[in-house]
Amino acid sequence: MASKNLFLLAGDGIGPEAMAEVKKLIKAMNDKLGSGFATDEGLVGGCAYDAHGVAISEADMAKAVAADAVLFGAVGGPKWDKVPYEVRPEAGLLRLRKDMELFANLRPAICYPALAASSSLKQDVVEGLDILIVRELTGGVYFGEPKQIIDLGNGQKRGIDTQVYDTFEIERISGVAFELARTRRNHVTSMEKRNVMKSGVLWNEVVSQTHKARYSDVKLDHMLADAGGMQLVRWPKQFDVIVTDNLFGDMLSDIAAMLTGSIGMLPSASLGAPDVKTKKRKALYEPVHGSAPDIAGKGIANPIAMIASFAMCLRYSFGMVAEADKLEGAIAAVLDDGLRTKDISSPGMTEVGTTEMGDAIIAKF
């Protein structure tokens, strides 16, 4: 049997609480279904800084790279707002993405029927929404050099970041988007700012070439990223798969997530390239929400995004499609039953805490 080594990095804030529910789920799957998951745990973010003075230790990095999949909670909080840039909590996440070469970030924005009314958008605008943002994750302005602050003297400093994309990077991320579109509604919208950025010109060109060469059966549109943001707010259902760069993907996926009225519920998968021999891809799964320090430790965090991230893990890392479907079904069923954590609560619903929500989902699974 293929190995199923999971490395858990719960991180800071509500990360550990959300992860605790996934740990219960994994145990239940091992006990009842003999799923055979082996787990190990490490530190990332502020808690790693407190323990080791870095955002992730070398030992934990090595375990992450060696694991079949990494489950990631969330990092950061006011406690670490003043730590040096190089060891700030986010540096742990960025290093994981870079060193594991997780270039493809998949962020579904799904509007659960039970929650359509809780969006700030009109119900008909978001009801039934199911779009997938494919964000490039190891390039662009996140990692380009030079990236520095220069002291110019006379009280003047200069802050510099560099946006860089090479052909192969755009080719491989658009390939992922086209492949996924084929399993969905066969439509990709590529977003950049080619009217202002040279990297946008190249992005547009390479996506078009990749489309022509290998995916001409998929419908392809190009949109400027600012117009794309507007269209997401105006009528998000016009989209199926959106492919975009690291920084635009950061902005656009957060906006898409907010549309659904359920930012506490959305998972993401970050994938590397398939290994030439084993076909396995390195992978990290994390909720779209952050560490929410204001509600950490209160037992009220919504564990659904973390559990749904584990469902993506079952699907993409272990080919356990039936189990993933079942787990996503269990989440929907619990919502249909009226169970709500505080963040998604509304009159007439049953408000529950983190553990009750986790238990209810496991019971339905």
Add this chain to the structure above:
Amino acid sequence: MASKNLFLLAGDGIGPEAMAEVKKLIKAMNDKLGSGFATDEGLVGGCAYDAHGVAISEADMAKAVAADAVLFGAVGGPKWDKVPYEVRPEAGLLRLRKDMELFANLRPAICYPALAASSSLKQDVVEGLDILIVRELTGGVYFGEPKQIIDLGNGQKRGIDTQVYDTFEIERISGVAFELARTRRNHVTSMEKRNVMKSGVLWNEVVSQTHKARYSDVKLDHMLADAGGMQLVRWPKQFDVIVTDNLFGDMLSDIAAMLTGSIGMLPSASLGAPDVKTKKRKALYEPVHGSAPDIAGKGIANPIAMIASFAMCLRYSFGMVAEADKLEGAIAAVLDDGLRTKDISSPGMTEVGTTEMGDAIIAKF
């Protein structure tokens, strides 16, 4: 009497139709109120390319720099999608911004009561919305060097853009934001990605310093730009003035505009620094909407954003505050009367064309 030289650059698409309504208005103000505006006209964007092979001619650039204010329509359209990058329609606008040193872009996002129902957001989320985005307009990734595509051989290219901000640039734009906040609800939210970008670290630092040194009476918050985008969609009324860089400002102001349900109605002002002697600032006023080539020439474009941009021109370039108030009041009154162009039409309203809308506003003025 101070000079009132207006230079009109109507541009492409619906630009000329919208500008025609402002021209009628200027004529009416000259004829009836003796306002004394002198106007001249030039070409920018695709039409300038067709006439001169560049996005704006040197002669027109000189006129723009010399004018007391520039009124700008919109540029671009499918006809010019394939022209070389250096002379693409947008290059004309970017050159105007850079050569006129229009570093401060003011983009109000106001939800007209008569239109609150036409937003894709719930009415209570946007009703009464009145926020102001102050976007840095002459720096950042729009103008930083290197900005190029390099041929790496083997079919590989590299696209590079550079985000650069100096202390003085951040200082002056945040000064504008704080000054404007004092005339409003006294609250500034600064947005960047300091967790990923060094320019964001510097941005955050300089905004805080400027606040401490000169504007500590104003409430200041910092927000990561991705979280800011989410918060704009979730509950936009939490904001008063948002100050952000060129690229984030591009994205965030478009999203803010779309929230109001009236992208065809929103104006913007781009201002330079006050001249040391005359105190006059160079200025360009333009609608937030684009050239909308699909509806150009049909007489159905909404001229309100262009007219509202002229209202901002009255206010900021000529100190004609009473006239600006009156013009904005005329726009609101016409909407209250139920007049709607096609883009904002809804059942029970009176649908009118571009000229009828312009005439109705002038009649109320």
